């Protein structure tokens with residue numbers, strides 16, 4: 120098999136396809152390259168194939184087609200126990216009949232590491248996740264968050280270069296989750312571990328990752344750093360899936376000087392950034408983030424197109440105001456404004472004009 | 486919390502100790518729960534505890550030689566009272582004198598009047614064969630007996646002077662006796678009242694207990710070896726297939742035990758399907774057909790088949806909830822598939838193994854019908870002998886003593902299991 124094309128690629132998926140039943144492809148043409156030390160998150164709705172990808176990497180499923188390479192070596196024929204990949208399972212999979220210490224020393228025992236070495240490593244791993252006092256307990260005697268930390272420690276104790284985590288925080292409450300998010304990223308960066316992290320919580324993906332791969336329908340829809348992903352979604356699925364988003368549907372009138380003129384379905388014209396459209400006459404879905412909508416005329420560019428809007432609802436949320444508008448027939452259009460002393464508080468029924476910078480309004484696929 | 490506070494008993498808001506308050510709150514709930522289980526308790530008492538108690542009592546108490554109960558009127562008349570009095574007055578080992586024979590003659594006459602010679606003789610016959618006819622004959626001729634009674638009775642049958650017979654009568658005259666337990670352990674009292682082994686050709690029970698134990702262990706082991714992979718397959722297969730397989734496993738439950746046992750006879754006897762097939766295929770000469778039926782092999786094969794579900798079901802019930810991610814985790818942590826099985830999967834199935842083994846073992850120790858049908862002479866188990874004494878020889882006390890020993894043995898094993906594995910490690914479903 121061909122050696123890696125990319126010299127500093129640590130994990131590589133090349134044209135990987137996977138089918139369980141021979142009828143439908145669960146993963147369709149997956150291409151992914153990760154450098155060493157990266158924290159990459161796979162984000163996507165349920166059933167989009169994230170776990171499947173992880174399982175192929177860990178060796179519990181085989182790719183139907185394509186190559187997966189680790190450190191330049193194809194791993195299709197390496198059995199799971201020789202891949203040296205640490206894995207944190209969604210249900211933690213701590214062995215219930217062993218104590219915490221025994222759980223942690225298991226990967227060391229099967230590697231024939233001596234007793235004193237083993238004990239030192241187990242202790243270090245437990246201290247790392249601040250669970251040193253719990254070594255003699257059984258998994259069932261720990262809380263969810265503590266079990267999560269043990270699972271993490273167990274995946275790291277044998278010093279793997281690559282760690283896979285499948286929704287490890289899914290079962291935790293919000294507060295604990297946020298704490299653990301921080302702890303995991305901190306640990307991963309401190310130890311320089313390459314991490315593939317699976318979640319369907321987009322906030323988690325945005326806050327933790329170096330890069331996020333957005334999965335849908337067995338494909339990576341977009342693979343970018345969190346800020347790029349949020350600010351420059353490449354298609355309407357990503358725009359919808361990441362963060363809150365307003366969409367308006369219309370047809371492209373003309374494209375000139377990097378600006379697309381779009382006629383909305385109710386006849387009004389707006390300026391957009393053409394992302395997924397190339398020629399007049401194409402249907403498009405226009406995406407605007409709620410915090411980029413402006414209704415203070417003075418802050419808009421001269422000559423910018425504006426739209427009439429009716430205020431439907433005003434919600435006070437403390438740090439921000441959330442105003443629901445009816446725009447071009449869409450009454451789910453949301454505007455978010457910062458709670459500042461000079462901020463206007465709109466009232467339901469008010470008629471206003473809204474606008475935005477053309478680069479904040481992206482014309483995507485319909 | 487400070488140490489002082491920790492040592493104080495906790496109190497509720499109004500100063501009642503927390504423990505007392507909790508106990509009061511719970512006692513109502515407990516009373517209600519008790520009322521709900523009362524019918525079940527009564528049912529168990531009537532159908533389980535009482536019969537077992539009755540059986541245990543019967544095993545060391547037999548009034549065949551002390552009381553005559555009229556079948557029709559239920560009237561109870563003490564018998565052998567004169568002889569009993571003589572036994573009470575003369576210590577163990579006394580030579581029977583004229584007074585003893587006089588008492589015997591009076592009692593025989595009494596037996597004749599009550600028409601009870603047969604049943605009294607049967608009780609003595611349990612321990613000394615050939616005694617029943619002496620009693621019936623003696624009773625028939627009781628009217629003609631005249632002093633000196635010793636000569637008169639010995640004239641009828643000189644066996645009456647046998648010291649062993651007098652020892653047996655002495656024991657039987659009190660109702661309570663451990664002789665049935667002695668008999669169940671191949672032991673008896675000799676003429677001097679000492680406990681000795683019975684003649685070698687009559688030593689059957691201990692051998693049978695040992696055989697029952699060995700065969701049950703073998704059957705338990707075989708069901709485990711055969712059942713473990715099936716249970717694992719059942720637990721890991723997609724539901725669609727595992728349901729089908731489960732039906733196959735349960736099929737034996739839904740077929741009459743007799744039909745199944747008979748099928749084994751059709752298959753395994755020396756002119757049966759298996760032997761015919763082996764002979765026809767040339768693997769076996771016609772003259773050395775395998776003996777797989779009417780011996781221990783038959784018992785083991787048929788019982789292993791019949792008891793297999795009792796091993797598979799508890800195993801399945803512990804295997805099903807074992808998440809496949811445990812083995813995956815072990816593999817990803819560097820264990821080979823064998824190590825992952827040995828260190829991670831197998832230990833989690835031990836409660837099922839314990840439950841299945843205990844279930845199969847206890848069932849096979851008490852199994853009766855299959856060995857009776859396919860076991861031949863040397864495939865019989867202890868329960869077949871219990872049944873024999875219940876139904877054929879009508880020596881219920883010996884049957885009860887055998888059953889009580891069996892029960893005791895099982896309880897000891899149960900206790901051992903609890904000590905070694907821990908009963909809370911048992912999972913039956």
Ligand SMILES: Nc1ncnc2c1ncn2[C@@H]1O[C@H](COP(=O)(O)OP(=O)(O)OP(=O)(O)O)[C@@H](O)[C@H]1O
Pocket residue numbers: 139140145163164165166167168169170171172319
């Ligand atoms: N063992 C399997 N056999 C057959 N189909 C499977 C199997 N595992 C997963 N699938 C199917 O493959 C698709 C992708 O599943 P996968 O578990 O990868 O999704 P996921 O992205 O991890 O979803 P979630 O966020 O819910 O965990 C789903 O449609 C699922 O039904």
Ligand SMILES: [Mg+2]
Pocket residue numbers: 169170171285
């Ligand atoms: Mg998943």
